[in-house]
Amino acid sequence: MIRRGFLGLAAATLLAGGAAMADETFIIVQSTTSTQNSGLFDHLLPMFREKTGIEVRVVAVGTGQAIKNAENGDGDVLFVHAKPAEETFVAAGEGVSRSDVMYNDFVIVGPPADPAGVAGSKDVAAALAKIAAAGAPFASRGDDSGTNKAELRLWKEAGIDVKAASGGWYRETGSGMGATLNTGVAMGAYIMTDRATWISFGNKGDYVIAVEGDPKLFNQYGIILVNPAKHPNVKADLGQAFIDWVLSDEGQAAIAGYKINGEQLFFPNAPR
Amino acid sequence: MREAVSDFLVDWAGEAPILSACSLAYSAEGKRLIDGLDLAIRPNRRTVVMGPNGAGKSLLLRLLHGLIRPDAGEVRWRGRPLDGAGRRAQAMVFQRPVMLRRSAFGNLTFALAVRGVGGRERTARASKALAMARLEELSRQPARVLSIGEQQRLAVARALVAGPELLFLDEPTASLDPASTAAIEALIDAAHRDGVTIVLVTHDLGQARRLGDDLVFVDRGRVVETGDAGRVLSAPRSVAARAWVEGRLHLDATVRSPNHNRNGRQT
Amino acid sequence: MDGFGAALADALSLILAGDADLLEIIGLSLRVTLSAVVLSCLIGLPIGAAVGAFRFPGRAAATVALNALMGLPPVVVGLIVYLAFSASGPFGVLGWLYTPKAMIVAQTIIVTPIVAALTRQVVEDLHREYAEQFASLGVGPMERVLALLWDARFSLLTVALAGFGRAVAEVGAVIIVGGNINHVTRVMTTAIALETSKGNLELALALGAVLLAIALVVNAAVMALRAAAVRSAYA
Numbered sequence: 001m002i003r004r005g006f007l008g009l010a011a012a013t014l015l016a017g018g019a020a021m022a023d024e025t026f027i028i029v030q031s032t033t034s035t036q037n038s039g040l041f042d043h044l045l046p047m048f049r050e051k052t053g054i055e056v057r058v059v060a061v062g063t064g065q066a067i068k069n070a071e072n073g074d075g076d077v078l079f080v081h082a083k084p085a086e087e088t089f090v091a092a093g094e095g096v097s098r099s100d101v102m103y104n105d106f107v108i109v110g111p112p113a114d115p116a117g118v119a120g121s122k123d124v125a126a127a128l129a130k131i132a133a134a135g136a137p138f139a140s141r142g143d144d145s146g147t148n149k150a151e152l153r154l155w156k157e158a159g160i161d162v163k164a165a166s167g168g169w170y171r172e173t174g175s176g177m178g179a180t181l182n183t184g185v186a187m188g189a190y191i192m193t194d195r196a197t198w199i200s201f202g203n204k205g206d207y208v209i210a211v212e213g214d215p216k217l218f219n220q221y222g223i224i225l226v227n228p229a230k231h232p233n234v235k236a237d238l239g240q241a242f243i244d245w246v247l248s249d250e251g252q253a254a255i256a257g258y259k260i261n262g263e264q265l266f267f268p269n270a271p272r
Numbered sequence: 273m274r275e276a277v278s279d280f281l282v283d284w285a286g287e288a289p290i291l292s293a294c295s296l297a298y299s300a301e302g303k304r305l306i307d308g309l310d311l312a313i314r315p316n317r318r319t320v321v322m323g324p325n326g327a328g329k330s331l332l333l334r335l336l337h338g339l340i341r342p343d344a345g346e347v348r349w350r351g352r353p354l355d356g357a358g359r360r361a362q363a364m365v366f367q368r369p370v371m372l373r374r375s376a377f378g379n380l381t382f383a384l385a386v387r388g389v390g391g392r393e394r395t396a397r398a399s400k401a402l403a404m405a406r407l408e409e410l411s412r413q414p415a416r417v418l419s420i421g422e423q424q425r426l427a428v429a430r431a432l433v434a435g436p437e438l439l440f441l442d443e444p445t446a447s448l449d450p451a452s453t454a455a456i457e458a459l460i461d462a463a464h465r466d467g468v469t470i471v472l473v474t475h476d477l478g479q480a481r482r483l484g485d486d487l488v489f490v491d492r493g494r495v496v497e498t499g500d501a502g503r504v505l506s507a508p509r510s511v512a513a514r515a516w517v518e519g520r521l522h523l524d525a526t527v528r529s530p531n532h533n534r535n536g537r538q539t
Numbered sequence: 540m541d542g543f544g545a546a547l548a549d550a551l552s553l554i555l556a557g558d559a560d561l562l563e564i565i566g567l568s569l570r571v572t573l574s575a576v577v578l579s580c581l582i583g584l585p586i587g588a589a590v591g592a593f594r595f596p597g598r599a600a601a602t603v604a605l606n607a608l609m610g611l612p613p614v615v616v617g618l619i620v621y622l623a624f625s626a627s628g629p630f631g632v633l634g635w636l637y638t639p640k641a642m643i644v645a646q647t648i649i650v651t652p653i654v655a656a657l658t659r660q661v662v663e664d665l666h667r668e669y670a671e672q673f674a675s676l677g678v679g680p681m682e683r684v685l686a687l688l689w690d691a692r693f694s695l696l697t698v699a700l701a702g703f704g705r706a707v708a709e710v711g712a713v714i715i716v717g718g719n720i721n722h723v724t725r726v727m728t729t730a731i732a733l734e735t736s737k738g739n740l741e742l743a744l745a746l747g748a749v750l751l752a753i754a755l756v757v758n759a760a761v762m763a764l765r766a767a768a769v770r771s772a773y774a
Contacts, residue, residue, distance in 0.1 A: 028637055028718075028720075033736065036733075037733075037736060037737045041721075042721070057637060057718070057720040057723050057724075058718075058720060058721070059637060059718035059719070059720060060718075060719065069625075072625040072626055072627045072628070073625070073626030073627050073631070074625050074626050074627075074636055074637070176736050177736070178735065178736025178737050178738055179735070179736050181738060182735065182736075182738060182740075200737065201737065201738040202737055202738035202739040202740070202742075203738030203739070203740050204738065231626055231627075233626045233631070233632075233634070334671075337675060339671055339674050339675060356677070359677060360677045362675075363675065363676075364675040366671065366672065366675075370668060370669060370671070370672040372669070372686070372690055373690040373691075374689075374690070382676075382686065383676050385682075386676055386677055386678045386679065386682055387677070430676075431675075434676075
């Protein structure tokens with residue numbers, strides 16, 4: 001890994017050295033709104049650029065769309081949070097290999113009145129069953145994003161068919177995390193969100209975290225180099241340099257060091 | 273079949289017409305507006321076209337100028353069917369001047385530019401035309417802010433600037449005051465002296481007397497009388513022309529003609 | 540609700556502070572939008588003038604098509620441009636995706652029908668007035684289009700402004716083809732969308748006020764230019 005890092009750095013330095021190639025020393029990372037909205041990239045990318053001269057351009061969309069864009073070859077690195085979909089992506093030969101980068105967790109936020117009586121619960125399946133039983137409004141992203149996929153998995157585990165309730169108490173906004181939070185808060189609905197987005201979200205109203213701490217709410221982020229064998233335009237060396245840095249001790253420390261109001265948002269867990 | 277009085281046949285003595293129309297017909301919305309019309313315009317003359325409202329005078333001018341295609345019949349220019357070259361040898365001044373959204377000078381240079389006149393010659397000819405219309409002072413003014421009289425002078429100058437052989441004018445002074453009318457008539461006169469054939473539609477008997485060499489009287493889409501303008505106006509032979517002239521006299525002099533009712537128009 | 544007051548105060552302080560990031564975003568917004576408007580005029584003015592000034596078979600259909608295309612949904616345009624410039628699309632080799640170039644292309648597609656359709660109307664009205672005079676003067680087809688465009692120039696400035704208004708306020712297309720990449724493709728509208736999704740509603744509103752101010756300045760500048768041109772066009 002260190003060797004790979006050096007190669008990547010060497011390649012980056014070579015590219016940066018050639019004035020004619022200066023414009024080319026950037027990569028496109030297809031990522032998710034949660035990493036963007038939380039401000040993590042604003043924290044990490046300047047450090048990386050300082051070190052390597054490589055500019056990282058982040059396209060922040062839902063995980064579903066990010067994977068789709070990467071499949072079209074419109075990106076060098078995929079940095080998302082939907083492990084099964086990521087593994088399918090690699091298995092299909094679209095990506096080179098997948099590494100865990102960091103995790104945070106999902107939480108369910110709700111109005112302080114707590115109409116479903118789930119506040120303080122650490123059992124997400126039971127809490128979801130209660131919300132369904134109470135018919136309390138629940139705002140889902142419904143956009144095939146990583147968060148949406150995780151949420152649907154949890155409903156399934158709780159044995160609830162949300163499709164049948166869609167349009168009733170189960171409301172699919174078809175939007176990003178921020179838009180869904182804006183909508184959900186306004187309609188008094190429960191919302192599942194990643195903790196990082198929630199902490200940095202500016203329009204919480206009087207909302208509080210209702211459900212947290214269940215291991216099932218664990219939210220793993222992975223990073224993948226888009227396969228240059230399949231998409232020749234992929235800047236493999238530069239992309240790998242970024243991946244190597246994110247997975248390095250320095251990158252991992254930088255992730256751990258990102259805090260809002262003293263609260264750590266992401267927990268690095270790259271394989272040693 | 274139809275009454276048509278003409279002394280051209282007597283007067284012409286073999287002079288070839290510059291412009292002629294033969295069995296011209298034009299209908300719109302089911303109405304026959306020009307109905308088998310024959311006409312000849314003599315070169316270097318001033319022909320006045322008169323007739324009651326709705327007789328088809330303006331339409332006739334447009335047909336003769338090639339702005340509208342006839343349904344039947346033919347317009348001939350110098351003995352040959354009217355074509356692009358023939359049209360370019362003609363010019364027309366409309367009742368209401370259509371000014372381009374440019375300076376007075378720009379309106380003149382535009383007319384020259386479309387004829388492929390450029391450079392110094394264009395500037396020189398436009399300046400000359402402007403001087404002729406006595407509009408030098410207003411050269412740089414947007415044409416559309418000029419008074420209606422100035423606009424019409426400019427329209428005549430613009431029609432003449434490219435040197436046409438024949439100039440149509442469709443009631444050019446209908447909405448002008450006497451001074452402006454006199455200025456337009458002077459321009460027409462000057463053009464005529466320069467050899468331009470004039471075809472003028474007017475309702476103004478005085479103007480017809482002042483400017484007309486020949487007169488063509490049109491009624492219901494047909495030419496009913498042609499002849500020397502002075503003769504037609506003083507002694508119309510056709511029933512329609514007589515009725516019209518006398519009606520005018522009646523309005524002018526408040527004298528009722530005893531013949532007015534008896535000689536109803538024949539169709 | 541004091542959101543509006545706070546937003547206006549924020550907007551004012553944002554502008555007064557001359558924040559470098561904000562200036563960069565404003566600059567890119569203007570660059571992308573003005574480029575798109577200029578391109579749209581180059582394409583749309585002749586098309587609109589031709590449809591307005593000539594009779595030809597299918598003219599009514601062309602008019603309807605132009606008017607209908609004014610309602611092109613930006614998101615659809617964004618998707619089409621994305622697919623065209625995607626690495627796996629026909630123009631992928633150009634590498635324009637996620638750059639201002641793709642954003643300019645998308646906005647040009649959105650604005651061109653607006654310019655063409657409004658130009659068609661303006662030119663047709665003017666041509667109705669000029670048609671006989673032009674025919675009498677013997678004005679050829681090319682000269683006719685150019686003369687109508689020139690004589691309608693002040694009305695067409697308003698047409699261009701309508702296109703500018705549509706483009707500068709557009710977010711659906713530029714966010715798909717530009718990617719809202721910080722310092723690269725982030726413009727006013729995508730920044731507003733981002734701040735809204737972060738729940739920073741006051742900041743989003745303040746940026747909206749700044750955008751409105753930009754639109755006002757551009758409109759005022761063009762109108763002042765127009766007034767000056769009207770005064771000096773004949774000097």
